[in-house]
Amino acid sequence: MPNAAPMLRLEGVAKSFGPVAALRSGTLVVRPGSIHALVGENGAGKSTLVKIVGGVHRRDAGVVELDGTPVDFGGPAEAKAAGVAVIHQEPASFPDLTVTENIYLGREPLRRFRRIDRRAMRDGARELFRSLGVDLDPDRPAEGLSIADQQIVEIAKAISLDARVLVMDEPTAALSAVEVRRLFTVARGLRDAGRAVVFISHRLDEVADLCDTVTVMRDGAHVSTDAVADVTPDELVRRMVGRDVAELYPKVPSTPGEVALRVEGLESTGTFHDVSFEVRAGEIVGLAGLVGAGRSEIARAVFGVDRYDAGRVVVGGRVLTPGDPAAAIAAGLALVPEDRRLQGLVVESSVARNVSSVALRRRRAVLLPGAEAELARDWAGRLAVKAGALDADATTMSGGNQQKVVLAKWLATHPKVLIVDEPTRGIDVGTKAEVHRLLSGLAAQGLAVLMISSELSEVLGMADRVLVVREGRIVAELDRAAATPEAVMRAATPGASAVAEGGAA
Amino acid sequence: MRSHARPWWQRALLTREMLTVAILVVAWVVASATVRGFDGPLTITYLVLDIAPVLLVALPMTLIVATGEIDLSVASVVGLSSVTFGLLYQAGLGLWAALAASVLLGAVCGAVNGALVAYAGLPSLAVTIGSLALYRGLAVGLLGTTAVTGFPDSWTDGATANLSESPWPVVTLGLLALAAVFAVLLHATPFGRNVLDIGRSSEAARFSGVDVRRTLLILFVLSGAVSALAGVYYTLRYGSARGDNATGLELQVVAAVLLGGVSIFGGRGALHGVVAGVLLIGVLGSALRLEGVTVNVINIVIGTALVVSVVAPRIAGGVRVRRRASTSPRDGSAVAQRS
Numbered sequence: 001m002p003n004a005a006p007m008l009r010l011e012g013v014a015k016s017f018g019p020v021a022a023l024r025s026g027t028l029v030v031r032p033g034s035i036h037a038l039v040g041e042n043g044a045g046k047s048t049l050v051k052i053v054g055g056v057h058r059r060d061a062g063v064v065e066l067d068g069t070p071v072d073f074g075g076p077a078e079a080k081a082a083g084v085a086v087i088h089q090e091p092a093s094f095p096d097l098t099v100t101e102n103i104y105l106g107r108e109p110l111r112r113f114r115r116i117d118r119r120a121m122r123d124g125a126r127e128l129f130r131s132l133g134v135d136l137d138p139d140r141p142a143e144g145l146s147i148a149d150q151q152i153v154e155i156a157k158a159i160s161l162d163a164r165v166l167v168m169d170e171p172t173a174a175l176s177a178v179e180v181r182r183l184f185t186v187a188r189g190l191r192d193a194g195r196a197v198v199f200i201s202h203r204l205d206e207v208a209d210l211c212d213t214v215t216v217m218r219d220g221a222h223v224s225t226d227a228v229a230d231v232t233p234d235e236l237v238r239r240m241v242g243r244d245v246a247e248l249y250p251k252v253p254s255t256p257g258e259v260a261l262r263v264e265g266l267e268s269t270g271t272f273h274d275v276s277f278e279v280r281a282g283e284i285v286g287l288a289g290l291v292g293a294g295r296s297e298i299a300r301a302v303f304g305v306d307r308y309d310a311g312r313v314v315v316g317g318r319v320l321t322p323g324d325p326a327a328a329i330a331a332g333l334a335l336v337p338e339d340r341r342l343q344g345l346v347v348e349s350s351v352a353r354n355v356s357s358v359a360l361r362r363r364r365a366v367l368l369p370g371a372e373a374e375l376a377r378d379w380a381g382r383l384a385v386k387a388g389a390l391d392a393d394a395t396t397m398s399g400g401n402q403q404k405v406v407l408a409k410w411l412a413t414h415p416k417v418l419i420v421d422e423p424t425r426g427i428d429v430g431t432k433a434e435v436h437r438l439l440s441g442l443a444a445q446g447l448a449v450l451m452i453s454s455e456l457s458e459v460l461g462m463a464d465r466v467l468v469v470r471e472g473r474i475v476a477e478l479d480r481a482a483a484t485p486e487a488v489m490r491a492a493t494p495g496a497s498a499v500a501e502g503g504a505a
Numbered sequence: 506m507r508s509h510a511r512p513w514w515q516r517a518l519l520t521r522e523m524l525t526v527a528i529l530v531v532a533w534v535v536a537s538a539t540v541r542g543f544d545g546p547l548t549i550t551y552l553v554l555d556i557a558p559v560l561l562v563a564l565p566m567t568l569i570v571a572t573g574e575i576d577l578s579v580a581s582v583v584g585l586s587s588v589t590f591g592l593l594y595q596a597g598l599g600l601w602a603a604l605a606a607s608v609l610l611g612a613v614c615g616a617v618n619g620a621l622v623a624y625a626g627l628p629s630l631a632v633t634i635g636s637l638a639l640y641r642g643l644a645v646g647l648l649g650t651t652a653v654t655g656f657p658d659s660w661t662d663g664a665t666a667n668l669s670e671s672p673w674p675v676v677t678l679g680l681l682a683l684a685a686v687f688a689v690l691l692h693a694t695p696f697g698r699n700v701l702d703i704g705r706s707s708e709a710a711r712f713s714g715v716d717v718r719r720t721l722l723i724l725f726v727l728s729g730a731v732s733a734l735a736g737v738y739y740t741l742r743y744g745s746a747r748g749d750n751a752t753g754l755e756l757q758v759v760a761a762v763l764l765g766g767v768s769i770f771g772g773r774g775a776l777h778g779v780v781a782g783v784l785l786i787g788v789l790g791s792a793l794r795l796e797g798v799t800v801n802v803i804n805i806v807i808g809t810a811l812v813v814s815v816v817a818p819r820i821a822g823g824v825r826v827r828r829r830a831s832t833s834p835r836d837g838s839a840v841a842q843r844s
Contacts, residue, residue, distance in 0.1 A: 305711055325714040335712065343712040346702045348772060357702065358713050361695030368693070409713075 013062030041428030055079030286463030400431030522778030573771025586736030591653030591746025615729020704771025
């Protein structure tokens with residue numbers, strides 16, 4: 001229904017926080033029965049716009065209309081009551097309550113004497129899941145639900161509140177391929193039922209697959225709105241970054257030197273088995289595989305935050321003590337972990353403290369005032385972390401800046417081997433290219449890089465060699481020329497015929 | 506975000522710790538004006554002598570609470586160390602040797618707590634409430650209801666003597682020195698940074714190569730050793746080693762630490778705030794005693810102060826959030842500063 005009257009209309013919406021204009025002119029027109037993609041780099045103003053729609057922030061200026069009626073939500077509850085629901089990337093649920101109780105929390109159907117009508121609740125939940133076409137047990141506790149299932153619960157809750165506009169804020173960032181497919185089916189069902197869906201994603205292939213309309217934002221303002229069929233992904237990227245991304249994966253050719261990291265027969269019962277590989281100085285080795293194949297677990301064991309049952313790790317000729325990250329760091333190993341907010345950064349801690357936390361604390365016995373800021377200023381400058389933010393709480397920055405802080409923290413230790421786990425997950429296109437350029441340049445200067453990524457194009461674009469992990473084993477080693485998407489996927493997928501080309505030593 | 510917009514001296518004055526310092530000054534002024542005898546020369550002397558054990562124990566406690574843990578067994582370690590110090594002296598050991606042995610025993614007590622918390626992964630609240638009973642039981646079991654007295658005058662006088670003609674006791678110097686050591690440890694060493702990081706996100710600290718378990722063990726050992734030192738002081742100050750010495754001291758220590766602005770959830774705290782918190786509790790205690798208020802009522806006051814110090818930041822935070830939420834759409838200036 002592309003010509004129906006807009007269900008949600010924002011025009012010229014602006015919002016500033018103190019002197020910072022987070023949103024200058026946000027415009028978004030969403031029609032019923034449509035899935036509308038909202039794309040833009042981190043810091044483009046998407047999140048602020050979503051928060052205004054969802055009632056978290058109040059706008060400074062501009063128009064917000066729902067079904068042609070101007071609205072001004074004073075809080076999330078008002079937005080929900082008006083029929084606007086925001087599905088967060090990682091929804092918050094009450095782990096001790098059942099799925100049903102989470103859906104009806106605070107508005108349970110009542111029987112006489114104000115007793116909760118559990119049967120009506122359970123039937124309602126079951127009916128919601130049926131209408132969404134998903135199979136979820138309404139009686140199970142929310143604890144242990146996957147992120148994908150938690151999102152489904154949030155969607156069910158939104159529908160039970162009769163939400164007409166559903167905003168999904170980067171829902172697929174942490175989902176597996178199967179889960180993404182299920183979410184898309186649900187989203188299409190919502191569209192066909194005449195609701196309006198706003199879909200925020202960094203993955204343009206998903207936008208092409210799912211959405212009918214796409215709005216691009218840049219620097220807090222609206223850039224364009226088109227039918228998805230009318231624009232190419234390359235054109236979208238150009239509009240998002242405002243310049244040509246000549247080369248998203250700037251691969252600098254390098255000549256591999258000495259073996260910097262050698263892993264021999266690493267074994268952790270039930271997690272990974274007989275993992276052996278080498279990374280040479282100046283080389284980028286990709287660790288590809290499906291989510292859950294054991295790639296991150298291997299990285300954690302190599303770095304020493306997890307223990308292993310057999311095998312050994314050698315960095316620069318030194319055998320590492322198992323389970324001792326400090327020894328690994330001393331030997332020249334660095335790990336940029338998968339979850340930067342939980343593992344990479346210390347919350348409520350400034351950029352300066354985070355950047356200096358490893359390098360400076362290993363070198364000095366006493367930390368004089370200013371020493372941390374000095375080191376951090378140097379590295380923040382080299383990595384172009386947003387200027388003037390050394391005092392800011394690192395975890396409140398955008399994803400791209402957070403990742404730069406984590407990278408700065410580890411590069412300041414002058415590592416010989418850098419392991420990066422999902423280095424660009426949830427990062428905007430521009431910063432992504434910066435990170436790629438940085439890694440490529442570091443490798444050219446002789447750093448050994450082991451890169452884990454679920455984004456195949458990233459692995460193939462960056463790596464000199466690709467190791468494919470499947471069910472905790474390295475099943476294939478492909479050099480740059482042989483590493484085609486088909487070859488990697490065939491090796492990574494259980495059930496597909498494995499083409500182990502020489503395996504790993 | 507706005508923190509860099511204020512000059513540094515404003516930021517220094519607007520901290521949670523300076524609030525405690527301000528309350529301390531007000532309490533002192535009010536007590537001097539209204540409580541008969543509070544401005545007398547003996548007030549400072551007795552204040553310092555009384556708070557000395559609280560301050561000693563509060564120093565390592567500050568670091569433990571900053572990691573998000575707690576040590577409730579401290580007063581029992583004070584008691585146990587008092588008893589062992591007395592018994593070893595009675596058995597003919599030299600006083601220095603008895604002191605060293607008592608402090609060593611305190612460190613062992615702390616190591617037991619620390620091992621159970623750090624390596625067995627048990628909650629410190631449960632572990633130390635158990636060892637609170639255990640260590641106190643050992644102390645009372647060793648001495649029964651009797652007491653060891655008769656310590657040499659040179660030692661007992663030394664514990665209470667003043668610096669020449671001033672009202673300040675000699676122990677002030679030791680307290681200042683130890684407080685300075687802990688202040689440097691928390692605020693200017695990698696160890697102290699790691700302590701705060703553990704309180705904020707122990708997972709991230711582990712991924713930065715911090716040995717979280719060893720750090721916790723060290724803190725509990727420090728807590729045990731310093732508590733034992735406080736036990737020896739306590740014995741000499743009153744000239745009597747008893748199993749029930751310093752019972753309930755943990756209440757004052759935890760109250761002082763939290764009043765001093767250390768977050769019970771870990772990750773935040775400064776030593777000067779805790780020193781102010783200890784002094785505040787000391788001032789309240791001596792003012793109320795001078796007014797003839799019973800110990801029971803003083804405990805009620807301290808307990809209330811403890812609860813308020815935990816609840817007040819929550820309420821203040823809530824008010825800030827509400828104010829921010831109700832900011833009118835055209836006024837972006839009231840973005841609250843994170844504190």
